[in-house]
Amino acid sequence: MNPQRTSATADQLARRPDDALKGGGVSLSGVSFRHANGFTALRDVDLQIARGERLALIGPSGAGKTTLLRVLATHLQPTAGAVELFGEQPWSLSSRSRQHLRSRIGLIHQAPPLPARQRVVTAVLAGRLGQWSLGRSLLSLIHPIDREGAARALATLDLADKLFDRCDQLSGGQLQRVGIARVLYQNPALMLADEPVSAMDPVLAANSLSVLTREAERHGTTLVTSLHAVELALAHFPRVIAVRGGQVLFDKASSAVTRAELDALYANDQLVDQPDGLQVRGLHIPRC
């Protein structure tokens, strides 16, 4: 995808009827997060994401990508700094309003959090629980109400035939795609994805990422995805944010990222054994 698309999305969005629903963008200022055990996972992070923007988070393991996503998802309250989502400050809202805000945020987990005995249709429909009343949710548990909607979400990921299968009958890659389908069905204003294709083969991974970015673009959804596979990040996302040691190392258009920057991002001086070839190339990224 070419970076010029980003500037165009804003104009495209202005014409959308659900524009008002989607609200503003995302902003973090001076956000830090320290775990209960004293480990500082994020350090003074500033980040502005416009509505409808699509960006990738890259960085070595343990850099703070997942923590950053969980802060954006309002699953973690930062120990310092301010979070603003769609013009609201989630941590000064009441618990009820925050739950309402959360229904507009979809997080795709690396390990799909689906109960083993649940059927795929129910797992996908669970994406809209935040928008459904309790009565409707319980009714749908007995007899799935919006089977077509779930089937449509699954069909975009080539899983329509799995609609009535149980989750424990699926492979790891299929489960990850069910997890994606659930969040697509939720149709949130902000879509976050934590290594969404880590259990898929390279072809399927590229395909699923295209589906994700295409659906995000179609609905004007803001999309933030963390990825270990740098090639995928550069190929599918116009903007890339590199995180290392809990800090933003660089934040730029993917076309402007240089090899030297990537080498510095993934340089690992803690490994006991460093094969010579690896040091020279500097960059060794597990594909998926």
Place this chain on the structure above:
Amino acid sequence: MLNASGDYRDPAAGPRLLITLLAVALIWPGLSLSELDLGVLFDGSNAETMAAFLSGFWPPAGGRDFLLLLSRATLETLAIATAGMALALVIAIPAALVATRALSISAISRGGRPKPWAQALRWPVRGMLIVLRSVPEIVWALLFVRAVGLGPTAGVLAIAITYAGMLGKVYAEIFESVDPLPVRALLGAGSSRLQAFAYAVIPQASGEMLSYTVYRWECAVRASVVMGFVGAGGLGQQMDLSIRMFAGGEVASMLLTFLALVMLADVLSGLLRRRFT
């Protein structure tokens, strides 16, 4: 990271040894305090008395009138156990939902630990469950026999109260033992506690809940018999009468009925577990 001093002792070995010693130290006085002495069973006159009592049990009684009475009493026992369990569930499920930490919304942003004040709200409910189950059902039965008179009602109420305490506690713990990630994912996507319960806890916990509930129903059948001895109706009341009249054959028939009931509960539990796990 390698250990610099080359020390590969298992850090868990010490605590494990300590726990083993502690368990032995706790069980030993228990055995001596209860004055357990198996020799008494095989002592001359004791063994004869038991043999005489047991020999009266054969053959089991089978008269038409008696069987009619027996089936009526059996149905009454089943009814007491089932109605008691149903009432217990009405109290236990809401109490378990309040008492469990598994459905805490504040916990998702606090690494699985609810806020202190939210935790404080759970304590009164946990306390209530402890009170309900700490008084034995036979005491409740004696109390209710005085309040509502002789008959099954007292048995139903006694089972409802005691078993609500047990079921509530165990359900709350079953909810906490399931994988918390599906629950947190749903709560984190804006669902309510009850929605997260229905979509993430129930599918994971239903098998264990059903099996425990059927086991408790089996216990309730047994408990209702014991309570029959204090006048709370059912098989127990008949058994009490038969024992008093030294009608060993009748007691034997009742014990066989009993065996059948427990086996029925076992089969039921197995079927349900196969369907729901």
